[in-house]
């Protein structure tokens with residue numbers, strides 16, 4: 411049993427109950443987890459019992475500072491009181507109506523007022539669904555089928571967007587000017603490849619080439635404004651503006667996937683931060699602070715495809731009352747004091763980023779780091795990293811080892827080799843102090 415505030419130097423957690431539970435669950439749930447990335451925790455996933463604020467506790471009673479935040483959503487930390495009250499209140503009045511309700515109107519209005527491109531919106535449950543909804547609207551609106559997607563970007567787990575998400579070596583990606591389209595998962599029909607065009611991120615010339623070649627068939631350019639699933643890769647100055655111009659001139663719908671950046675980089679997302687307004691965008695994670703809620707929206711003329719029902723859009727759990735009630739309370743907290751949450755998380759993220767960088771370098775680790783506002787990650791390579799191919803030269807095993815050693819001492823960050831640190835409104839300076847103390851020990855233990 412480990413408590414962080416009274417931790418002993420180099421104390422390593424005993425996680426034997428997690429290990430036993432993992433052996434048991436595998437007999438019933440395939441692979442022992444609900445989603446593949448949860449298996450990236452080496453040597454076995456940790457089983458958690460409770461979370462509050464910036465910390466959570468596993469079944470062995472060990473306490474962790476959480477920088478994964480449920481793969482991103484918990485921007486306000488675990489179980490904030492105001493969100494518990496909102497969920498409880500709604501549960502007393504019904505968990506689902508299968509029909510519209512007044513709070514749904516209020517939250518849709520709030521979101522339309524916050525997200526710059528939203529003239530009209532619709533709710534979904536997951537980011538994956540909302541991305542597909544936006545793509546369908548874009549295809550219907552333009553009468554075209556293909557999409558441009560950037561190498562290394564993740565937009566959900568379904569067939570048409572799992573192309574060229576991960577490659578183990580640069581060789582697999584093929585020539586930069588004509589990337590090989592890689593199917594990430596067995597079981598995906600190769601027929602999806604015909605409608606996906608892959609280009610490297612941050613390369614306007616490559617986008618221009620693709621549009622010159624196939625623009626009359628391209629319905630949408632889908633991108634995260636900041637790549638967040640290959641580590642953090644910010645857009646070069648002028649890149650998003652260039653995408654905006656090229657797509658506008660060629661009747662291509664520009665879609666920003668703000669599943670990670672939405673409500674996190676700024677209240678109005680990365681589109682507000684960079685001042686570039688897409689035609690459609692998608693949000694999810696942070697607005698529900700852990701409740702399943704997502705949505706998409708944008709230009710009214712494109713969303714008319716939904717209004718008119720020419721595009722089918724459905725979902726039993728869309729605008730679920732409990733998720734909406736929690737989102738309503740979360741939006742109030744995120745909006746208060748003129749951006750106080752954003753100032754807090756960015757200040758702590760800067761402290762954490764520079765503290766980790768100093769420790770890594772002092773211990774002889776070659777690394778570089780990217781950050782936009784509170785969102786940052788490290789690459790164990792010299793850098794700079796401007797596109798996915800740059801990330802593949804990093805020492806992926808070492809970064810995994812370092813973070814494993816941190817996790818064994820109570821610092822839990824995103825378990826994938828693609829390093830991303832999420833900081834919440836509940837994190838404190840004391841959390842950062844403890845994290846840096848543990849990082850120093852972890853780097854030495856990782857060798």
Ligand SMILES: Cc1ncc(COP(=O)(O)O)c(C=O)c1O
Pocket residue numbers: 481535536537538539541564565566567634638639667668669670694
């Ligand atoms: C940028 C991005 N888009 C889409 C998705 C898919 O969202 P979900 O897991 O809610 O389906 C994710 C999930 O991590 C994401 O990071």
